[in-house]
Amino acid sequence: MTTVSVAPGQHLAWLADRIARLDRPYLITGSQAAYQYHRWLTPLENLAFIQVYAVDVLEWRRLAGDGCAVFETPPTTAQVRAARNSIVLEPTLKPGRYQRRQIIEGMAFVAPEDLCLDLVERARGETSPAEAAAILIALRDTVDWRILLAQAGQRGLARRLGVLIEVTSVELGADLAPAWFVAQLHRLATAEQLNSQDYPVMRRRAPLETYPALAERWGVRLRLPHHVIGKVVLDLSTHSRPVLQPVGR
């Protein structure tokens, strides 16, 4: 567990108040956690994704009421709009993940390494890869590359993480990750089963293999237009300079 001092801001006050009523382990994940780390793409203020232990779900359901809706499957936009606040429960919390949590102003957030891999795994469009890249750019000096490597290997995400990191380096014009990390990740990737699916999936209009050499090196059918990571680099180079300096090795 790590404690950091960057405040999540007033927009999570409604959630802090409710969570305080239950003495159960949880992690704030999704867009709220991502924004906490990258400060790039704002979350919907009245919506939070909370990962909890499956055995605790009944307890967490008790948070519903007083204008707060609790969902256990992804709600529709209309359902979220109808409630003052919404919590989406994900009953998939595991002890190792909970141990790696970050405590920010008394609230437990998923570790950036785990969140980055969640985003790499869940990608169905342009936003998730962009947010994963944004987290790594914003936290490049503090991210625990060893944890990221170990978890990417365990979750079978070495190919997808590897290509995303190298694509981001291309757009940055500098190495995002240390060379030892990329080399070891590539070794894990070569042992990983090849996947014939496009990455991200469902991208009908996106060009296939925009970065052909990187796609081939990592064995990924990449459908990621240049503007996706290019926009992240452009935006973050303003707010968190200097992005364009190589990291230490």
Next chain:
Amino acid sequence: MVDLLMSELEALLNACRQRDVTVFVIGGFGVRAYGSLLRRTLDLDLAVAATAWPALADVLGTQGYRLSSSGIWVTATKNEGAEAIEIHIAVGDVVDIQSAARYPVGIEPGDWRSLPETSLSLPVFTLEGLLITKLMALRDNDVVDVVALLLQHAGQMDTGRFWKQAGGAGLKALLEERLADLAEILHSEEVNAIWWDRLGLMLDEGERQLALASVRQLWMAAHAGRWRNKPEHD
């Protein structure tokens, strides 16, 4: 950062008003002015007609911004303490890098809209102009924005104005293509993938049908009597 951007934007708009410079707020803040409270990046985008650019450049200089040109836009930068503020300004045309399509700022009549949850009133593109610039690019965030705008303002959309402005910009053929693409995205599972990936939410089936009906309405306005041929998504 949001507060800083808001105060900078307010100061800049006041200075423009005093100098009688017509400028439009586009991008995330422009969409927000239409009541769409979806996820946003914290960048500030403006558009100005070529004839008004020298006056706006002067205003920006007075406000302490440094200007640099990157081809399709001018970037105005200044440091406020530890924070850096960067404004991207489309001069003359709003350009989509991928297609090289251009929407001339000079043909945009513009509108004033209040930014929700603030006292700020912004000079923005008309709903139709905003839809045109979003459809030109049609990246994932544009798909989400267009669908949200159509759901919120379906009844207020002026299809005649949309095609008049599109025609004036020489974008009619491109926008017909984009509307057909969007109809296909809305008809297929792709819209759910884009929506979920961006928001973590599902698009309600009724909302999906409503957005599709609005897209069809736009397309039909340009193809009265020819709708049977394309796009076929019933």
